[in-house]
Amino acid sequence: MKALPRSVETPEQITGWFDSQGFVCSPEVSTTLQLSEALRKPLLLEGPPGVGKTEIAKLWAGFHDSPLIRLQCYEGLDENKALYEWSYGKQMLYAQLIREKVGELLRDAPDLKSAMEMLRGQADEFFSRDFLLPRPLLAAITSDRPVVLLIDEVDRSDEEFEAFLLEVLSDYQVSVPELGTLRAMHPARVILTSNDTRELSEALRRRCLYLYINYPSFEDELRIVEKRVPEVGEEFSKRIVRFVQNLRKAGLRKAPGIAETVDWALALVTVGAASLSEEVLRKTLGALLKNREDVERVLADVPRYR
Incomplete structure (x- = not known):
């Protein structure tokens, strides 16, 4: 079942707030932001560099008093760099601190196989959320409050990453092998920007509301x-x-x-x-x-x- 539309302010209220922040917001921008909010759909802003696409995302976060989480795209960006990494330094530090405790635990193990069995459950603790370093996508999904997720210059990323991004935006959940599936408590307000340096996939475009922003009059x-x-x-x-x-x-x-x-x-x-x-x-x-x-x-x- 699709979620009901959000109750949102009018385009005039959006325009007025943006104007109070020194940003001249056209009716097209304010109406598209309202529709993105009401329909719970990501918004793709496309246009030449320097027309205010990123600034719109920052102001949209301010409008909702929400944190802004920014994923800056670049060639070679993959899902690991966008999602999470493990804090290997912290894992090593903890391993050193509990070395003596591990020795006590294994003292009565009769053989290597028994020792491995005893350690199996304990080792999983090193891959718990205490040692997880969220990158922008995972930070947005696991946030305990609604956020604005800015996926900046998505056209600079590879097509493979674009396909992964489409999957995340469709379900607002990700899988971490050691932890299972993590689902968003609050689906993020998502804004993607593109400088139109390459053609984005039709699948991604269909997933989003779209607005082309040109240089101002x-x-x-x-x-x-x-x-x-x-x-x-x-x-x-x-x-x-x-x-x-x-x-x-x-x-x-x-x-x-x-x-x-x-x-x-x-x-x-x-x-x-x-x-x-x-x-x-x-x-x-x-x-x-x-x-x-x-x-x-x-x-x-x-x-x-x-």
Whole structure:
């Protein structure tokens, strides 16, 4: 039987709370978050780097006053690194501490087989939850309170890990050979992000609600700058945002994200800039662009981007 939908706040309440935290939340984002909550489905956020996908997950955790558990994906990530490992150092320490006790226990064993029988039940204690080090997925499943699980940049992981992830998200349980099956007390609110560097499987996409997040419009990015860096002033904010928006249309190797726009505005305020002259750009462009060729290209034709 499917779980009943959760009772959730309206998109307007979500938008208002995000706005109070300095994040301009579009109706599409707030409505999709509401649906993810109501339908108890993971949310897949896809889009270019720097558009606020990870920030949405952080704010969603804050909205629910829940811990945020983050699994950063990368090539070569496997289920062991995402789930758990045993604390071998702690196991060795305990083995040293109880060495004498083990000697007393085995003193009356007539032969090796009997000694092994006597140790069999005791050795299992070294693979109890006291010696388990949960990694993000297991930490989310075994948490005694609801959490937001952020699976960040899932497109950087391998297809094999993606298949394993699908299994976990379907049942909200995992198997640890030494402990058995561990089931979630509270199914996590799951947000996956992808920079669209590779095609994700249809199975994973079907499991999730989906939202593509692009770079903000001129009006939205202007609101972000004015909210985050009010000292910059209305007219100068417009020039900053127009410059950034023109850069994104120029086919740079690494287009600036929203965070870079805000950093650049702060840098311009810090140096006391009142214009986007070539001299000012040479001093501050490193806050906006993160590639040498991009910086050189922009400085070679500044008027084109103003």
